[in-house]
Every structure is written in C-alpha cells, then in structure tokens.
Amino acid sequence: MLNKIDALLSEIKGLKASSSAEAEELRIKYLSKKGIISSLFDEFKTVPPTEKKAVGQALNQLKNEAQQIIQRLKEQHEQSDTSHRKTDLTRPGASFPLGGRHPLSVVKNQIVDIFARLGFTVAEGPEIEDDWHVFSALNFPPEHPARDMQDTFFIHKDPDILLRTHTSSVQVRVMEKEQPPIRAIFPGRVFRNEAISARAHCIFHQVEGLYIEENVSFADLRQTLLYFAKEMFGKETQIRLRPSYFPFTEPSAEMDISCTLCGGEGCTMCKYTGWVEILGCGMVDPNVLESCNIDSKKYTGFAFGMGIERITVLKYQIKDIRLFFENDIRFLEQFKSAL
Numbered sequence: 001m002l003n004k005i006d007a008l009l010s011e012i013k014g015l016k017a018s019s020s021a022e023a024e025e026l027r028i029k030y031l032s033k034k035g036i037i038s039s040l041f042d043e044f045k046t047v048p049p050t051e052k053k054a055v056g057q058a059l060n061q062l063k064n065e066a067q068q069i070i071q072r073l074k075e076q077h078e079q080s081d082t083s084h085r086k087t088d089l090t091r092p093g094a095s096f097p098l099g100g101r102h103p104l105s106v107v108k109n110q111i112v113d114i115f116a117r118l119g120f121t122v123a124e125g126p127e128i129e130d131d132w133h134v135f136s137a138l139n140f141p142p143e144h145p146a147r148d149m150q151d152t153f154f155i156h157k158d159p160d161i162l163l164r165t166h167t168s169s170v171q172v173r174v175m176e177k178e179q180p181p182i183r184a185i186f187p188g189r190v191f192r193n194e195a196i197s198a199r200a201h202c203i204f205h206q207v208e209g210l211y212i213e214e215n216v217s218f219a220d221l222r223q224t225l226l227y228f229a230k231e232m233f234g235k236e237t238q239i240r241l242r243p244s245y246f247p248f249t250e251p252s253a254e255m256d257i258s259c260t261l262c263g264g265e266g267c268t269m270c271k272y273t274g275w276v277e278i279l280g281c282g283m284v285d286p287n288v289l290e291s292c293n294i295d296s297k298k299y300t301g302f303a304f305g306m307g308i309e310r311i312t313v314l315k316y317q318i319k320d321i322r323l324f325f326e327n328d329i330r331f332l333e334q335f336k337s338a339l
C-alpha cells in the first residue's frame with residue numbers, strides 16, 4: 001500500500017489544470033467522498049496492525065499535499081479567470097445609511113436663523129455655573145421664593161456651584177464682557193430637579209435673547225417676537241402678551257401664540273382657549289444692568305427665553321417630550337427631511 005501511496009503522490013505533484021473548473025474536477029477525482037484518496041482510507045482498515053502507523057502517516061501526508069496542490073491550482077485560475085472573480089464589479093454599490101439631525105437641533109437652527117435675520121448673533125455659556133450668574137446677578141435675592149421654581153443639581157455648596165436652570169445666566173456673562181449695543185441669542189442645555197414625565201424633564205433646552213441699546217422699548221420687544229412667531233409657525237400666527245413676573249425683567253410678560261393645531265378655534269392642545277404659551281420675556285430690570293456694570297440710566301433693553309422642546313412639540317405635534325431623549329431611531333427618522 002505504501003507503494004501505491006507514493007505513486008499517487010508523484011502523480012498528484014505533476015497535476016496541471018487549465019481553468020479553475022478543471023481544478024475542481026481534480027478535487028472531485030482525488031479528494032471528494034468517493035475520490036481516490038478516500039478509497040485509500042477505506043483500504044487502510046484492512047492494513048495489518050504492525051504497518052498501520054507508517055501507512056497512516058503516509059496517507060495523511062498524501063491527503064494534505066493533495067489538498068494544498070489542488071487548492072493552489074484553483075487559486076491560480078481564479079485570479080486570472082474573470083468569470084470566477086469573487087467580487088462582482090458590476091453590482092450596485094452598498095448604500096451608506098445617512099443620518100439626520102435631531103429634531104431639537106433642527107428647531108434650534110431654525111430659531112437661530114430667524115433671529116440672525118434681525119441681526120442677533122449667537123453666544124454660549126457654561127452649563128456648570130455659579131450662583132451669581134444663575135441667580136444673584138439676575139436679581140434673585142438669596143431667600144426669594146422665585147428660586148424654588150428652579151430647583152437644580154448642586155455640585156458644590158458655599159460657594160454654590162450648580163447646573164444652570166436657565167440660559168438667562170448667559171445674559172450676565174455677555175453683559176459683564178461687552179458694553180451695548182448687545183443683540184444676541186444664547187441657545188443651550190439647562191437642568192432642573194424635576195420628575196420626568198410626558199411634559200417635564202430634568203434636562204431640556206432653551207434659547208435666550210437679549211437686546212440692549214439706547215431707547216429700546218417694549219414695542220421693539222413685541223415686534224421682534226411677533227416676527228419670530230410668524231416666521232416659526234406661519235404668517236397667520238397671532239401673539240398675545242400676558243403680564244407675568246420674573247425677577248430679572250420689569251415689566252415681565254408671558255407670550256402665547258394662537259394655537260398651531262386649531263388656529264384659535266379651540267382644541268385639546270390649547271385646552272379650548274385658542275392660545276398656547278411659548279416663552280417668557282420683559283424689559284431687563286435696571287438692577288440686572290447695574291450688576292453687570294451697564295449704565296441703566298443710559299441703556300434699556302429686552303430679554304426673552306423659550307424652551308426648544310416646547311417649540312418643537314408645538315411645531316411637530318409631539319405628545320411626549322421623553323421621546324427627545326430616548327434615541328429611538330423610529331422617532332428620530334421622521335425628522336430626516338426637516339432641515
């Protein structure tokens with residue numbers, strides 16, 4: 001049997017193939033289940049025990065060599081033989097899934113664009129702030145109950161370092177650095193110690209606006225916000241200003257827009273009032289100007305602040321603000337075409 005194996009080995013060493021199909025035929029002839037080498041393994045069972053070791057080794061060697069040789073013959077042809085190329089160059093390319101902007105970024109960009117048309121620039125401030133910029137400079141005295149409305153997460157006590165509860169802190173940062181005229185908006189993330197629900201979250205986003213100059217009036221505030229509302233929600237949109245209170249503005253107001261769903265007729269979204277609240281605003285309190293070293297006798301100004309989630313919910317009729325933070329592709333994909 002050893003002779004047979006030897007003869008077969010030299011036969012296989014001399015094999016040639018002119019195509020990969022021919023190489024495949026050789027594989028079948030020698031290496032398939034019914035091939036010559038397999039039949040030798042059957043024969044091996046009849047070899048006397050004393051010869052088993054030598055024959056077994058020779059047989060395994062034959063099989064390994066045959067596999068290598070025939071594989072090499074195949075590869076030679078596969079490289080040159082285009083009909084057997086593994087990559088099909090005529091196939092259409094693999095599509096590259098394109099991402100989209102998050103709806104809050106879409107709306108933030110729209111807000112920035114609208115105010116940019118009125119000459120407002122963009123500035124940003126830190127999310128981790130001190131008490132001065134979030135509260136004290138904005139005319140919230142230490143024991144004032146207005147602080148309770150904006151409970152937050154404290155990083156350090158005495159001196160107080162905390163996560164800002166509103167972007168109004170950026171007003172202070174900008175006024176401390178620059179003298180009027182100041183005309184800017186400040187988008188950013190804010191934090192409050194609130195239970196998470198369909199309508200409230202401990203993280204959300206705001207855009208703050210500030211305009212300080214000589215002779216800025218409440219009429220300028222109203223007209224600026226009317227322009228914004230019409231650009232954002234459509235030309236037919238109406239606004240209404242209701243008196244309100246914020247420590248850093250005097251007078252202060254809350255602004256409603258005519259309901260984006262029913263147009264003012266009354267529906268569940270506006271609770272049958274025809275109006276929905278979208279922002280707080282007012283004339284910057286002289287105390288705030290003085291805290292930031294701006295002469296309140298010479299300059300006046302207005303400020304406003306709105307929640308980006310709120311604007312997005314109204315614009316796209318989203319029922320639950322938690323959707324903004326869950327990263328569910330099925331939700332986010334719906335905003336791909338909104339630019």
Ligand code: DAH
Binds near residue numbers: 208209306
């Ligand atoms: N900072 C206020 C809040 O988070 C919103 C606000 C109200 C901002 C009136 C303003 C403003 O600039 O003038 O509730």
